[in-house]
Amino acid sequence: MPAGDPSAPAAHAGHAPARVDKEHSVRVELGARSYDILIGEGLIDRAGTEVAARLPGARVLVVTDERVAKLHLGRLEIALSGAGIASSTLVLPAGETTKSFAHLERSVDAILEARLERGDAVVALGGGVIGDLAGFASAVAKRGMGFVQVPTTLLAQVDSSVGGKTGINTPRGKNLVGAFHQPALVLSDVATLDTLSPREFAAGYAEVVKYGLIDRPDFFDFLEKNRAAIFAGGPERAEAIRISCEAKAAVVAADEEEHGARALLNLGHTFGHALERAVGYDAARLVHGEGVSIGMALAHRFSVKLGLATGQDAGRVAAHLRAAGLPTEISAIPGPAIGRETLMEAIAQDKKVSRGRLTFILTRGIGRSFLAGGVDPAEVEGFLDEELSQ
Ligand SMILES: NC(=O)c1ccc[n+]([C@@H]2O[C@H](COP(=O)([O-])OP(=O)(O)OC[C@H]3O[C@@H](n4cnc5c(N)ncnc54)[C@H](O)[C@@H]3O)[C@@H](O)[C@H]2O)c1
Numbered sequence: 001m002p003a004g005d006p007s008a009p010a011a012h013a014g015h016a017p018a019r020v021d022k023e024h025s026v027r028v029e030l031g032a033r034s035y036d037i038l039i040g041e042g043l044i045d046r047a048g049t050e051v052a053a054r055l056p057g058a059r060v061l062v063v064t065d066e067r068v069a070k071l072h073l074g075r076l077e078i079a080l081s082g083a084g085i086a087s088s089t090l091v092l093p094a095g096e097t098t099k100s101f102a103h104l105e106r107s108v109d110a111i112l113e114a115r116l117e118r119g120d121a122v123v124a125l126g127g128g129v130i131g132d133l134a135g136f137a138s139a140v141a142k143r144g145m146g147f148v149q150v151p152t153t154l155l156a157q158v159d160s161s162v163g164g165k166t167g168i169n170t171p172r173g174k175n176l177v178g179a180f181h182q183p184a185l186v187l188s189d190v191a192t193l194d195t196l197s198p199r200e201f202a203a204g205y206a207e208v209v210k211y212g213l214i215d216r217p218d219f220f221d222f223l224e225k226n227r228a229a230i231f232a233g234g235p236e237r238a239e240a241i242r243i244s245c246e247a248k249a250a251v252v253a254a255d256e257e258e259h260g261a262r263a264l265l266n267l268g269h270t271f272g273h274a275l276e277r278a279v280g281y282d283a284a285r286l287v288h289g290e291g292v293s294i295g296m297a298l299a300h301r302f303s304v305k306l307g308l309a310t311g312q313d314a315g316r317v318a319a320h321l322r323a324a325g326l327p328t329e330i331s332a333i334p335g336p337a338i339g340r341e342t343l344m345e346a347i348a349q350d351k352k353v354s355r356g357r358l359t360f361i362l363t364r365g366i367g368r369s370f371l372a373g374g375v376d377p378a379e380v381e382g383f384l385d386e387e388l389s390q
């Protein structure tokens with residue numbers, strides 16, 4: 001259940017992480033816009049040479065948040081200047097509420113103030129909030145300029161830094177304003193995860209589990225066997241990041257702008273995004289990965305209710321998420337109770353709604369998720385009433 005300050009630093013699981021002896025590289029195949037995802041220890045120190053190799057001559061604006069700036073910005077700035085890259089920096093407040101029009105305006109203004117040209121680049125150093133916001137700023141400033149992701153949360157390393165979805169929230173819903181804009185490089189320094197709070201590490205793990213639940217049952221088995229090692233920072237952590245990136249890269253390569261199969265990556269998000277909006281994006285109550293965890297548990301239980309999946313599979317999924325310290329019930333969210341109408345209103349704004357009809361990602365079992373269009377709102381309401389009465 002969500003509890004405590006999501007940004008309180010602590011070494012998760014209290015273990016000294018084993019060093020990863022191997023780097024991984026995953027390619028996102030998008031023709032002329034293909035790019036590498038580099039995964040390994042200490043990669044931030046190589047950021048200057050890796051950026052210069054892909055964007056020769058570019059100057060950069062680094063966008064980060066206050067927490068990440070204190071922990072990891074210095075090394076990035078040294079790496080950039082060491083490679084002869086001129087940089088300026090914008091430091092924004094940490095947290096989901098930074099994905100706003102106000103901070104988009106600040107970010108674009110910083111790009112213009114630095115007199116960056118279209119061939120220059122924005123470098124996002126941080127979690128998914130900074131990646132989504134800075135990526136969107138780089139998509140709209142000068143109608144699109146260079147963009148590099150240096151993700152520092154597990155969630156960003158396995159999901160948000162890959163695939164080019166950028167955007168901001170509005171009070172009416174999550175990510176309702178945005179653009180597809182692919183990075184030129186994703187540089188995932190897994191050592192940055194050592195400073196992440198246990199709560200934020202667990203939140204990112206929900207998106208890792210998601211890939212197993214979509215269509216990789218073997219990966220779900222791997223996660224069941226290796227969860228403790230992943231949380232302790234062993235080599236299995238980088239392995240799980242690599243497999244997650246491979247899974248996402250394959251989906252994105254097949255359907256970059258979500259005309260079909262990419263929507264499977266939204267497993268758990270129809271409910272999850274509605275919950276995030278319902279709490280006003282208040283991280284003290286719920287962060288994105290926790291919303292996805294509850295949403296995936298709900299999607300499995302909803303599938304059981306519709307006669308599609310077995311209670312045994314839904315139970316196995318919820319048990320794994322709970323063992324990782326993640327919430328699986330709406331009632332686990334602290335604070336005032338959330339009403340069915342609030343959730344239905346948010347669900348009606350979901351971007352997968354087509355001609356007024358709801359689309360959910362449902363499942364026939366672990367690793368057997370599918371897109372279900374035309375879901376009856378009355379079925380959803382009945383299901384939510386059951387869930388909210390518990
Ligand atoms: N674009 C996509 O495809 C995509 C995919 C998944 C999620 N998202 C979005 O990503 C966002 C969530 O991202 P997130 O979970 O990374 O949240 P976040 O960016 O808010 O980061 C979580 C917290 O961790 C702190 N932090 C970041 N790196 C740290 C580090 N190395 N050490 C210590 N603290 C650190 C941040 O300051 C913040 O307080 C949501 O807005 C979600 O909608 C986007």
Ligand SMILES: O=C(O)C(=O)C[C@@H](O)[C@H](O)[C@H](O)COP(=O)(O)O
Pocket residue numbers: 159163165174175207258262263265266269351
């Ligand atoms: O990359 C995708 O596609 C995803 O759906 C990944 C999700 O984990 C992520 O939260 C994404 O931002 C959701 O996108 P949205 O289109 O539902 O806003």
Ligand SMILES: [Zn+2]
Pocket residue numbers: 159207269288292
């Ligand atoms: Zn997500």
